[in-house]
Amino acid sequence: MRFKYLVIALIAFLAYTYGAKAGKGRYKEISNFFDSFWNDPKVKKARVQAKKDVAKARKAAVKKARKASH
The missing domain is CATH 1.20.890 (cAMP-dependent Protein Kinase, Chain A)
Structure with a gap:
């Protein structure tokens, strides 16, 4: 640290x-x-896509964690 x-x-x-x-x-x-x-429009588009990808990955991780805990 x-x-x-x-x-x-x-x-x-x-x-x-x-x-x-x-x-x-x-x-x-x-x-x-x-x-x-x-x-820049291309950078804005990439930022939006990255946010969507992160949200999708987070949702999948939460679902996987919930499934593993049961």
Whole structure:
């Protein structure tokens, strides 16, 4: 568990350091890229499909667990 926190802290530190060096202009550039990526119709469609797949898998797992418990 400590390793997990260490990795998270390291990533946060590196992200902060990179952001501080890059400045606001680079931050805006990266932010705009990810906004356009996130709002891309193909990505939206993939997100919707992934949610459906997860719901289906969850339902199957619950059904299997209930069957095993009886």
